[in-house]
Amino acid sequence: MSTLMKRSILLSIWLVSIFLASLPVCGHAAENSFAKKTDFKDNRTIVIEFAGAVDEEWATSPANFKVNEKQNPDVLLPVEKVELSPDKKTVLIRFGEDIDLRAAHVVSMTPVSSEGKNMGPAILDVKKSYFGYLFSILIGAMLINNYVFTKYLGLCVFIGTSRKKDTAVGMGITFTIVMVVSAMISWFLYQYVLKPYRLDYLQVVVFIGLVSLTVQAVDTVLRKVNPALFKAFGVYLVLVIANCVIIAVPLTLASNEYNAFESFMLALGAGGGFLLALFLMSASRERLELANVPPTFRGLPIAFVATGLFALAFMGFSGMAIF
Structure with missing residues (x-):
C-alpha cells in the first residue's frame, strides 16, 4: 500500500472524528424536573x-x-x-x-x-441519539444491508478483483474513496441544484457523470503513484464508473433526504461493506486455490458457491436494530 493511500485513509479517519465531535448531543428536554x-x-x-x-x-x-x-x-x-x-x-x-x-x-x-x-x-x-442514528446508518450499510451480500450489487467488480487479498484490499479502499467523494458531491448538487430547480429527473445522469469524473481522477493518481496496483485493477477500475453500488448510494441518500453527515456515513458504510466483502471473498478464494475442488467446480463456479454462502451468513443480520 502506497504512502499516499495510507495518508488518505488517516485523513478520512480524522475527518470522521471531527464530524462526530461536532455533532450535538441529543437527548430529552423536560420542562418538569420530576x-x-x-x-x-x-x-x-x-x-x-x-x-x-x-x-x-x-x-x-x-x-x-x-x-x-x-x-x-x-x-x-x-x-x-x-x-x-x-x-x-x-x-x-x-x-x-x-x-x-x-x-x-x-x-x-x-x-x-x-x-x-x-x-x-x-x-x-x-x-x-443523533450519534446513535448516524452509527446505525454506518453499520446498516456495512453489515445489515450490505450492498454485495444482501442487495447483490457490484458483483462484476466483486468477482473480478477478489482473487488475491492485496488486489481486493486495494480495490476496496479505492472503491470507498470514490464512493465517499462522489456521494458527497452528488448530495451537494442534489440539494442545492437539482431540487431547487426541479431537475430531479436528471439525477441518474448527473450522478453517473460525477462518478466518471471521480474515477478518472483516481485513475490518473494511481497511474502515477502506484502503477503496479493500477495494472492489477486492469479493466475493473473503469467498470467502477457504471458500477451499480456507486450509483445506488447517491440514489439512496436522495430518496431518503439525508443531510451531509448522514450521507457521509451511508457512503462510508457502503464502501466499508464492499471492502469487507472483497476481503472475505479473496481470503476464501486463496484457500480454495489449494483445496481439492472437483474439476467442474473450479474457478468461477466455486466462487459463486462461496458468494452464496457468504450471502446466507449475512442474512443473519437482517432485522437487527442499532440504537
Whole structure:
C-alpha cells in the first residue's frame, strides 16, 4: 500500500472524528424536573421515568397524555393504553399504530400526581441519539444491508478483483474513496441544484457523470503513484464508473433526504461493506486455490458457491436494530 493511500485513509479517519465531535448531543428536554428520562422502547411504545412514584389513577389514564411528532404539532398520535411499572416510577405509553422512531416526538402531560401531590404539568421531547442514528446508518450499510451480500450489487467488480487479498484490499479502499467523494458531491448538487430547480429527473445522469469524473481522477493518481496496483485493477477500475453500488448510494441518500453527515456515513458504510466483502471473498478464494475442488467446480463456479454462502451468513443480520 502506497504512502499516499495510507495518508488518505488517516485523513478520512480524522475527518470522521471531527464530524462526530461536532455533532450535538441529543437527548430529552423536560420542562418538569420530576420527569428524569424519556426514550423509545419499540416502534409502538414510549417510556418515561420519574424521580419518584406517581399515582396509579393518574398514570394509567390515556387522557393525561398527548403525543405528537415535533414537526406536526396538530396531529395527535392515538394512545392505546398507559401502563405503570410495579415500582410506580416508570410509565409506558403504548400506541395503536407504529410511530416513526427517526422523528422527534413531544409528550404533553397534565399535572403529574405523586403521592397526592401536584408536581405540575410536563412537556417532554423524545428522540433517538443523533450519534446513535448516524452509527446505525454506518453499520446498516456495512453489515445489515450490505450492498454485495444482501442487495447483490457490484458483483462484476466483486468477482473480478477478489482473487488475491492485496488486489481486493486495494480495490476496496479505492472503491470507498470514490464512493465517499462522489456521494458527497452528488448530495451537494442534489440539494442545492437539482431540487431547487426541479431537475430531479436528471439525477441518474448527473450522478453517473460525477462518478466518471471521480474515477478518472483516481485513475490518473494511481497511474502515477502506484502503477503496479493500477495494472492489477486492469479493466475493473473503469467498470467502477457504471458500477451499480456507486450509483445506488447517491440514489439512496436522495430518496431518503439525508443531510451531509448522514450521507457521509451511508457512503462510508457502503464502501466499508464492499471492502469487507472483497476481503472475505479473496481470503476464501486463496484457500480454495489449494483445496481439492472437483474439476467442474473450479474457478468461477466455486466462487459463486462461496458468494452464496457468504450471502446466507449475512442474512443473519437482517432485522437487527442499532440504537
